[in-house]
Amino acid sequence: xxxxxxxxxxxxxxxxxxxxxxxxxxxxxxxxxxxxxxxxxxxxxxxxxxxxxxxxxxxxxxxxxxxxxxxxxxxxxxxxxxxxxxxxxxxxxxxxxxxxxxxxxxxxxxxxxxxxxxxxxxxxxxxxxxxxxxxxxxxxxxxxxxxxxxxxxxxxxxxxxxxxxxxxxxxxxxxxxxxxxxxxxxxxxxxxxxxxxxxxxxxxxxxxxxxxxxxxxxxxxxxxxxxxxxxxxxxxxxxxxxxxxxxxxxxxxxxxxxxxxxxxxxxxxxxxxxxxxxxxxxxxxxxxxxxxxxxxxxxxxxxxxxxxxxxxxxxxxxxxxxxxxxxxxxxxxxxxxxxxxxxxxxxxxxxxxxxxxxxxxxxxxxxxxxxxxxxxxxxxxxxxxxxxxxxxxxxxxxxxxxxxxxxxxxxxxxxxxxxxxxxxxxxxxxxxxxxxxxxxxxxxxxxxxxxxxxxxxxxxxxxxxxxxxxxxxxxxxxxxxxxxxxxxxxxxxxxxxxxxxxxxxxxxxxxxxxxxxxxxxxxxxxxxxxxxxxxxxxxxxxxxxxxxxxxxxxxxxxxxxxxxxxxxxxxxxxxxxxxxxxxxxxxxxxxxxxxxxxxxxxxxxxxxxxxxxxxxxxxxxxxxxxxxxxxxxxxxxxxxxxxxxxxxxxxxxxxxxxxxxxxxxxxxxxxxxxxxxxxxxxxxxxxxxxxxxxxxxxxxxxxxxxxxxxxxxxxxxxxxxxxxxxxxxxxxxxxxxxxxxx
Numbered sequence: 001x002x003x004x005x006x007x008x009x010x011x012x013x014x015x016x017x018x019x020x021x022x023x024x025x026x027x028x029x030x031x032x033x034x035x036x037x038x039x040x041x042x043x044x045x046x047x048x049x050x051x052x053x054x055x056x057x058x059x060x061x062x063x064x065x066x067x068x069x070x071x072x073x074x075x076x077x078x079x080x081x082x083x084x085x086x087x088x089x090x091x092x093x094x095x096x097x098x099x100x101x102x103x104x105x106x107x108x109x110x111x112x113x114x115x116x117x118x119x120x121x122x123x124x125x126x127x128x129x130x131x132x133x134x135x136x137x138x139x140x141x142x143x144x145x146x147x148x149x150x151x152x153x154x155x156x157x158x159x160x161x162x163x164x165x166x167x168x169x170x171x172x173x174x175x176x177x178x179x180x181x182x183x184x185x186x187x188x189x190x191x192x193x194x195x196x197x198x199x200x201x202x203x204x205x206x207x208x209x210x211x212x213x214x215x216x217x218x219x220x221x222x223x224x225x226x227x228x229x230x231x232x233x234x235x236x237x238x239x240x241x242x243x244x245x246x247x248x249x250x251x252x253x254x255x256x257x258x259x260x261x262x263x264x265x266x267x268x269x270x271x272x273x274x275x276x277x278x279x280x281x282x283x284x285x286x287x288x289x290x291x292x293x294x295x296x297x298x299x300x301x302x303x304x305x306x307x308x309x310x311x312x313x314x315x316x317x318x319x320x321x322x323x324x325x326x327x328x329x330x331x332x333x334x335x336x337x338x339x340x341x342x343x344x345x346x347x348x349x350x351x352x353x354x355x356x357x358x359x360x361x362x363x364x365x366x367x368x369x370x371x372x373x374x375x376x377x378x379x380x381x382x383x384x385x386x387x388x389x390x391x392x393x394x395x396x397x398x399x400x401x402x403x404x405x406x407x408x409x410x411x412x413x414x415x416x417x418x419x420x421x422x423x424x425x426x427x428x429x430x431x432x433x434x435x436x437x438x439x440x441x442x443x444x445x446x447x448x449x450x451x452x453x454x455x456x457x458x459x460x461x462x463x464x465x466x467x468x469x470x471x472x473x474x475x476x477x478x479x480x481x482x483x484x485x486x487x488x489x490x491x492x493x494x495x496x497x498x499x500x501x502x503x504x505x506x507x508x509x510x511x512x513x514x515x516x517x518x519x520x521x522x523x524x525x526x527x528x529x530x531x532x533x534x535x536x537x538x539x540x541x542x543x544x545x546x547x548x549x550x551x552x553x554x555x556x557x558x559x560x561x562x563x564x565x566x567x568x569x570x571x572x573x574x575x576x577x578x579x580x581x582x583x584x585x586x587x588x589x590x591x592x593x594x595x596x597x598x599x600x601x602x603x604x605x606x607x608x609x610x611x612x613x614x615x616x617x618x619x620x621x622x623x624x625x626x627x628x629x630x631x632x633x634x635x636x637x638x639x640x641x642x643x644x645x646x647x648x649x650x651x652x653x654x655x656x657x658x659x660x661x662x663x664x665x666x667x668x669x670x671x672x673x674x675x676x677x678x679x680x681x682x683x684x685x686x687x688x689x690x691x692x693x694x695x696x697x698x699x700x701x702x703x704x705x706x707x708x709x710x711x712x713x714x715x716x717x718x719x720x721x722x723x724x725x726x727x728x729x730x731x732x733x734x735x736x737x738x739x740x741x742x
Contacts, residue, residue: 034102035078038070042094042143058091060084060111064207065091066146072115074105076126082109087132087170090207092116092146103127103165112174112213114151114205116141120159120179123186127165133193133213134169136161138179139203151205155180158226163233169193172240174213178203183230184261192239192271199227199257200247217247228256229279231263231288239268241275248281255282257308259290265302267294267323273302280344284308286317286355294323301328301359301368308333310456311346311374313382315354327359327368327386327396334373336399337426348456349374349402351409355382359396361389367396367413367421377456378402378427380409388415395421395478403428403485405464406455413478420478420501427464430484432471433491468494475501475523484508490515499523502562513551517558524562524587553577553599560585563608567592576601578620584608588629597622597639605629610645612636613652628666 035056039048044065049057054077063085072095074080082091089111095101100120104127107113112133115121121136123129138161139153160181168189169175175190178198188195200217207213229244242263246255257279265273273292277284284306292302301323306313311333313319321328333346351357351372359368367386372378378401386396395413398421405427413421466482474480475496482488483506490513494503499521505511511529519525551557555577557564564584566574574591576582578599582589587608594614595601600621603610609630616622616638624631626645633643635652640659646666654660662669 034071034073034075034104036069036072036074036080038068038097040068042066042068043146046091054078056080058082060089060091063089064146065089066094066143067091068094068096070097071095071099071101072117073099073102074107074127076104078105080105080107082111082113082131084109084111084132087111090114092141092151094141095119100159103129107131110170112207116153118156118159121161123163123165123167125164125186129165129167131168131173132170133173133175134167135176135178135205135213136163137176137203149207151207152202153178153205154202155200163188174215176203176205176213176215178215178217180226181228181230183228183232184235185231185233187233188235188237190237190240192268193237194240195235195237195242197229197231197244198247199229199245199255201227217245226254226256227282228258230256230258230260232260234261235263236265237273238264238266239271239273240265241273243276243278245276246279246282255279255308257282257284259284259286260288262289262291264289264291266291267296267299267302270298272300272328274305275303276305277307278305278344279308279310281309283310283312285312285314286319287314288316289318289320291318291320292328293320294325294328295362296324297363298325299323300326300365303328304330305343306330306332307344307346309347311349313351313355313357315352317351317355317382319355319357321368322358322360322362323368324362324364326361326365326389326393329368330357330359330370332357332370332372333378334371334375336369336371337401338373338375346374347376348378350379350452350456351382352379352452353381353409357382357384358386360385360387361393361396364389364391365393366418367394367415369396370398372398372400374402376402377404377406377458379406379452379455381406383410383412385412386421387412388418388421390416392417394418397422397424399424399426401426402464404455405430405466407464407466408470411474411477414476422479422481423474423477424481424483425464425466426481426483426485428485429463429487429489430482431463431465431489431491432468432482432494433465433489434467468492471503472496472499475499475503475519477501479523480504481506486510487512490517494518496520496523502526504528510550513555513557515552516556518556519559519562522561523559524564525557525559526563526565527557527567528565529568550575551577551580551582554579556581556583558583559587561587563588563590565590565592576622595622607646610643616641619657631662 044062046065047059087110092114095117101117103123106128109131113131114135116137118138118140137153138155138159141151141153145152158180161177161179162183164186166187172192174194176196182197182199196215198217204216205213227246229246235242242265244257246257257277259277263275265275275290290304292304294300301321304319304321321330331343333349335343338345357370359370361367367388370384370386380400384398386398388395395415398411400407411423471494479502481504485508487510488505488507493515495518497520500523502524504526506528511527575596580601583604585606589605590611595616597618597620602623604625607627607629610624610626611632613634619639621640624643628646630647631643631645632649633654637655639657641656642661644663648662648664648669
């Protein structure tokens with residue numbers, strides 16, 4: 001038998017088939033008999049051989065081949081095989097008839113096969129497809145496009161490509177199912193290869209001549225077309241990648257990606273897997289498993305990306321990017337703080353109760369990263385984890401954020417052999433309240449989906465609330481950062497009885513502490529108000545961004561051995577209410593940029609250092625108790641200031657309007673710079689220092705009206721005092737009118 005060329009030899013192919021006894025009229029396909037019919041070579045050279053009535057061999061004699069068929073279907077007992085010159089060969093098959101292609105039997109090839117039928121393609125249950133690479137599409141390709149190697153397939157209808165059978169491509173090969181509606185309900189296997197289910201009005205395939213294919217779908221879609229990519233079966237691409245995509249449509253409900261069943265791209269031989277789901281401008285829903293885990297001794301977890309305008313992980317969703325040597329990366333709705341320009345942000349994201357996301361280090365290494373993001377609203381009640389390895393490694397990082405945020409989930413960033421990881425929550429405004437997220441279930445009733453939908457779609461909904469229980473539960477598994485674009489308010493008691501994790505509150509503008517916050521373990525507490533510590537979005541126009549830190553009257557902020565730090569931006573303020581208390585049992589306490597007192601307040605650290613800088617405003621007393629620790633005063637101005645500590649260090653001038661009492665129990669008060677102590681108010685005002693030592697000059701400015709200046713065990717380079725009465729070393733008292741030099 002001979003060859004048929006692309007132009008002058010078409011009759012040869014028809015004669016060949018006739019001699020083999022086949023009728024090439026159009027027939028309806030069936031599971032029993034549906035062999036391809038009406039074949040014509042358009043470009044390239046090939047011959048067709050039939051054997052025993054149920055086997056067709058297509059001998060391809062050129063590296064690339066374009067054929068037209070009246071119909072292309074394969075019955076249940078039939079086999080069609082493409083024998084190609086090499087694994088890099090390409091055979092494009094266009095179906096010109098009016099029937100869809102139905103594959104019940106076996107299709108095989110050693111290279112790449114393209115089946116293009118505008119009326120649709122179905123691989124039925126029980127069918128077997130084993131090829132180097134495969135493209136099945138409803139698009140039509142021109143001869144000119146084929147000749148260019150830049151294959152553009154345009155779909156003139158809304159037909160589907162569906163797999164219910166088993167499709168296997170060679171190691172490193174590629175599979176593309178492309179149509180307005182694409183579905184896999186069977187099994188797809190592509191070890192170290194690429195699997196693409198692409199829903200779109202057209203698809204472009206680039207063939208480089210070495211057997212490698214690349215795919216692209218357009219960004220725009222004709223009006224009124226529904227695009228969907230669905231998996232309900234099994235897709236395996238270990239060491240490779242899987243993509244389910246739907247092009248943008250005019251209506252978001254017309255662009256849909258749904259991932260049920262199981263999608264697997266495990267790590268293989270140090271090759272991490274990657275799974276991407278993306279409904280461009282539409283809705284992506286996961287109700288099955290996405291698995292890019294690596295269980296080999298040196299394998300890490302891969303990458304999972306779930307993207308779309310609306311992203312929904314249902315209760316049966318299971319995402320796994322864990323690895324024996326380190327966790328992978330999971331991005332749901334966007335990247336870190338919505339800033340990753342390579343990942344389109346969702347407007348609304350939901351991870352409902354029962355859904356789980358894992359990026360753990362199983363044996364060694366650090367936990368991975370998990371990001372759950374939406375520009376408008378995020379609902380999270382699922383479980384996420386990015387644990388450190390059981391034999392060594394730190395916990396990972398997780399962010400759950402949205403302009404409005406409902407958080408009532410669980411996050412495990414722990415590590416048994418390393419440092420705990422960090423959970424970041426980052427809404428517009430955040431309130432910790434007893435009516436927070438974990439109390440919403442009872443109010444929602446049984447129809448949870450209705451509650452989720454209502455929350456996500458409510459454009460004018462309230463800002464984020466979170467219960468203290470959710471905060472303390474998260475602290476048991478890792479560090480927690482509560483970060484708001486604008487304000488953070490604490491309206492409920494936050495108390496963690498045993499934790500080594502740190503709690504950080506960062507607000508773009510203000511923080512209001514109206515209830516006690518107590519960390520009784522070794523974890524630290526940090527509060528920062530103002531732009532530098534706040535959210536990532538633009539601060540509201542009504543906000544100045546300098547930040548106010550307000551601690552209500554009678555409220556206690558406390559840690560055990562952890563540090564307590566409070567700061568604002570320049571121009572901001574820290575307000576302490578009457579009888580408020582900042583307390584640690586050995587940790588450090590730091591207040592930056594000044595304090596405003598609304599009543600007498602106390603800073604207490606049992607053995608820890610206390611650092612205070614800036615103006616202490618308000619006609620009230622501030623008491624500092626540091627036990628055996630050190631009190632650092634840096635350019636402090638106050639109405640009345642008392643400090644007792646093991647060591648007191650003056651890093652700048654200290655000015656008080658009334659009494660100043662500094663008592664250092666362990667070592668002398670240290671002058672770390674040119675220090676001036678100034679009592680500006682007369683009457684019974686007093687400066688009392690005991691003892692004093694340093695290599696710098698000490699200036700005491702009393703008041704001529706009778707301020708008492710009391711110094712004990714003074715040792716300084718120089719000492720000058722004016723006004724009042726000076727008592728040295730508890731001895732004689734005398735009026736001062738000139739400098740006293742040591």
